[in-house]
Amino acid sequence: MRGVAKLRAGVGQVGLLDAPEPTATPDHVVIEVTAAGLCGTDAHIYHDEYPCRPPVILGHEVAGKVVDVGAGVTRWATGSSVTSEPYYTLCGHCPYCRAGMPNHCPRRASIGSGVNGAFARYVLVPARSLHLLPEGVDEWAGALTEPLACCVHALENSKVEPGDVAAITGPGAIGLMMLQVVKAAGAQALVIGTETDGARLALAEQLGADEVLVAGRDDLAGSAAERTDGLGVDVSFECSGAGPGAQTALELVRHRGRYVQVGLFGKPVLWDLEQVCIKEIQVQGTFATVASSWRKTLALMASGQLQTGPLISHRLALDEWQEAFDLFERREGVKIVFSPE
DSSP, rough: OEEEEEEESSSEEEEEEEEOOOOOOOOOOEEEEEEEOOOOHHHHTTTOOSOOSSEEOOOOEEEEEEEEOOTTTHHHHHHHEEEEEEEEESSSSSSSHHHOOOGOOTTTBTTTTTTTSBSSSSSEGGGGGGGEEOOTOOOHHTTHHHHHHHHHHHHHHHTOTTEEEEEEEEEEEEOOOOOOHHHHOOOOEEEEEEOHHHHHHHHHHHHTTTTEEETTTTTTHHHHHTTTTTEEEEEEEEEEEHHHHHHHHHHHEEEEEEEOSSSOOOOOOOHHHHHHHTTTOOEEOOSOOOOHHHHHHHHHHHHTTOOOOOGEEEEEEEEGGHHOOOOTTTTOSEEEEEEEE
């Protein structure tokens, strides 16, 4: 089978790789991939900014059907419509694994970076990683369960409460998912983009943003003050993975508010840490997912409160991988999804 792979270390070095079709090993299943989302992490791997083990097929946002089950697998049958957590290898005994935080396991290897991922016709995953897609959620929308669960985990880390006012910088796919998660928690959401984000900000309005704002044009601090009796937002979610977005998110947070870094930068950025001290801001990083975030995400998708389908702007074949990465770099559309068909 062919897959879109990081072929070797270095900037770029991505192309089509011929690899054997996987067969199910004990406690594992093979998914025939219907859809696999292009993630910012894949772009960071392209630019050699995120660790991986080349040659390796990329892609960790996936949905499809089970087509082969290994020995010891009893819960899953062929034909099941599923999505999968990305964790392929975990030690199972470190303090993080035992505390239910596999995202911090020092021996963690994930599909799409540590082992072959979902930018191919088939992908092998541990049976423990599978989740049945809710009724009414098709496999295209289901492929984006993983990034949505990342946003739910960010919410868990932030302790957002009903009535809070949240700022979200960066109206890309993660920012638009974070918007929906914030609204589901009962908070107000201000979504902030740039002059080039017109279509994305329009989609944010459709998805329930209380206000959309353009940095450098609109009075961001004034809008935040109007909704908070002049205090500033209760929490900022930085989803752009860009230095200016981080600075904006920091400036908008009230004294003793919360700042949550969701987007990955890929490199160091300049940040005014003095504001953290003076305003006594709680700074929280958030990375990947845990079991509780998957459970909550699937329940909210089943209820219709969280939608990923409207975010899919491009559906491309695997041999159109260069166009997909170019679209991502130009920030065109919202979410690009591959289909091996």
